[in-house]
Amino acid sequence: MSSFNPGLILIIGALPVALLPHALRRVYLLVLPLIGLFVVHNLTPGTVVTYETLGLTLELLRVDRLAMVWGYIFNIAAFLAMLFAFHERDTMQQVSALIYAGAAIAAVFAGDLVTLFVYWELTAISSVFLIWAARTERAYKTGMRYLLIQVGSGVILLAGVLLWYNDTGSIQFGHIGIETLAGKLILIAFGIKCAFPLLHNWLQDAYPEATVTGTVVLSAFTTKLAVYALARGYAGTEMLIYIGATMTAFPIFYAVIENDLRRVLAYSLNNQLGFMVVGIGIGTELSLNGTASHAFSHILYKALLFMSMGAVLYRTGTCKGSELGGLYKSMPFTTGFCIIGAASISAFPLFSGFVSKSMILLAVAEDHRWFVWGTLLFASAGVFHHSGIKIPYFAFFAHDSGHRVKEAPWNMLLAMAISSFLCIFIGVYPQMLFDILPYPVVFEPYTSAHVINQLQLLLFSALAFTVLMLYKIYPPELKSTNLDSDWIYRKFMPCVMQFAGKWIVRFDRGVRSETLKVLDDIIALIEGQHGTKSMMSRSMHAGTMALIVLSVLLVFLVMMMI
Numbered sequence: 001m002s003s004f005n006p007g008l009i010l011i012i013g014a015l016p017v018a019l020l021p022h023a024l025r026r027v028y029l030l031v032l033p034l035i036g037l038f039v040v041h042n043l044t045p046g047t048v049v050t051y052e053t054l055g056l057t058l059e060l061l062r063v064d065r066l067a068m069v070w071g072y073i074f075n076i077a078a079f080l081a082m083l084f085a086f087h088e089r090d091t092m093q094q095v096s097a098l099i100y101a102g103a104a105i106a107a108v109f110a111g112d113l114v115t116l117f118v119y120w121e122l123t124a125i126s127s128v129f130l131i132w133a134a135r136t137e138r139a140y141k142t143g144m145r146y147l148l149i150q151v152g153s154g155v156i157l158l159a160g161v162l163l164w165y166n167d168t169g170s171i172q173f174g175h176i177g178i179e180t181l182a183g184k185l186i187l188i189a190f191g192i193k194c195a196f197p198l199l200h201n202w203l204q205d206a207y208p209e210a211t212v213t214g215t216v217v218l219s220a221f222t223t224k225l226a227v228y229a230l231a232r233g234y235a236g237t238e239m240l241i242y243i244g245a246t247m248t249a250f251p252i253f254y255a256v257i258e259n260d261l262r263r264v265l266a267y268s269l270n271n272q273l274g275f276m277v278v279g280i281g282i283g284t285e286l287s288l289n290g291t292a293s294h295a296f297s298h299i300l301y302k303a304l305l306f307m308s309m310g311a312v313l314y315r316t317g318t319c320k321g322s323e324l325g326g327l328y329k330s331m332p333f334t335t336g337f338c339i340i341g342a343a344s345i346s347a348f349p350l351f352s353g354f355v356s357k358s359m360i361l362l363a364v365a366e367d368h369r370w371f372v373w374g375t376l377l378f379a380s381a382g383v384f385h386h387s388g389i390k391i392p393y394f395a396f397f398a399h400d401s402g403h404r405v406k407e408a409p410w411n412m413l414l415a416m417a418i419s420s421f422l423c424i425f426i427g428v429y430p431q432m433l434f435d436i437l438p439y440p441v442v443f444e445p446y447t448s449a450h451v452i453n454q455l456q457l458l459l460f461s462a463l464a465f466t467v468l469m470l471y472k473i474y475p476p477e478l479k480s481t482n483l484d485s486d487w488i489y490r491k492f493m494p495c496v497m498q499f500a501g502k503w504i505v506r507f508d509r510g511v512r513s514e515t516l517k518v519l520d521d522i523i524a525l526i527e528g529q530h531g532t533k534s535m536m537s538r539s540m541h542a543g544t545m546a547l548i549v550l551s552v553l554l555v556f557l558v559m560m561m562i
Contacts, residue, residue, distance in 0.1 A: 003049045005061045006039040007106025014098035018091045026086055029094060033079035040071035056171060059111025066438040069292045070108040070228050073299050077220035080419055084307055085213035086411035096129035097217045104221040108228055112171045113161040120157060123222060124150030130214030131206055139209045146206040153192040160185030176233040194226035195270055197246050201486030208262040212310040215262060219306050220299045227276045227295050236283025244281055245375045247274030252382030257475045258482055261319045261391055262309050268387040271379055272298050279360045282367050285439040290359030292437050297352035297426060301344035304419040308338035311408035312395055322479055326400030334408050335396040337416035344423040346388030347454060352426035355445045381461040389465050
């Protein structure tokens, strides 16, 4: 197994799922990620497995400490997702989730760009079924848009890989940089999946339309795989500092006014990705450790939040803030787990987010990027508003919506309980996470300055939220739709194309009509039959037809010569 890409365990293991009895299948789905986790744990950094084909050296397995961080957390996330979906009977969703998770793991351990591309596209194709599994017209249309964007990312990646091979004669996946056209294209491909600003709307479009389980699975893999790829290929690229800072800030304004709470979490996912991208842009050992640890922590607490909202959706049939409230009476355990996820994403001391986010903020400060540091601080306060307070407040407290439902199923509660335990454990004892990071860790999160500064930030953020609510300034939860930049290609561009299409059709008809009249006159002139029927309503002599064909060929030949 030491020469076996651990992602293949889930990919190959997904094939017989449909043939298994339901009871056996549920256990099988839980065991596969545990086997994968065991295999990753027993991999030896420095291991490389190559394969020669078509004159290329493919690195089917490349093990180092950076890849192992993602290998660990991806298998943990797959296990938690399968446990959360333990009650499900949807075979299509189960198979696609396994292949999707396996492809992401396999991509992490790919040592060359061609192998990366294969698994990159497999994540796109397999993950769309998690959206289509909702089996609604809206989910189908959303899935088609999602698939178009994800496959488009792969096409751009392939173009970049071909140019990179042409420039360097190598397909090894190492540092790429943006000095060449190939590097720029590959960065765009990674940026699409990482939801860079203006390339981000597929995330808010797709994730809330997936199934209860599908959203949990989707939140763990695609964007974090892109973060890994950026860390591998673009560490120290200064442009990423400012891209990441923008990513942390702009989603706050959308999340505050968004009514769909799963979409709020999708915007906050953008926010958290921004911290990781900033860490990659700084490019120091401390910042890259911060990016890796934040990706690890983020997958856990974001999955926990999506699980809690998924449980609410499963029991109530809605995730709209305007239709929820008072659920703490019916779903007390889900409420508690949601609060733990909210504390983690808000970076409360003794929770995982505090440990990883502090590392990135310190790396930015040590690089003397004070404007960026201030932006990240503002973003930290903002995420506490929309994910730390808004999500639990409007879902479980606020006004009583009248929902009286059962608590979430036991398997959902157990998955949330394990995620909650890990969020707290990492926050209380971060050394275990530090031990698997890519570089040696010389960092102490629990200094007086770190703790006091963070508590002050959270305290004043909570005070601001309270004041805004008391004076009814905070945006209320209304039945509404946010207009984001996806409006351009979802509404504006189709209208433009439809308007332009009408004029193109009219122009085409006019040109064809006038052309037929001219040809009719020419034929009538040749045959000396003025005033006869149109050429389209009567037969022609063979010589006339030959003349027309020769004339068209002559025109075509002249155009080719030009």
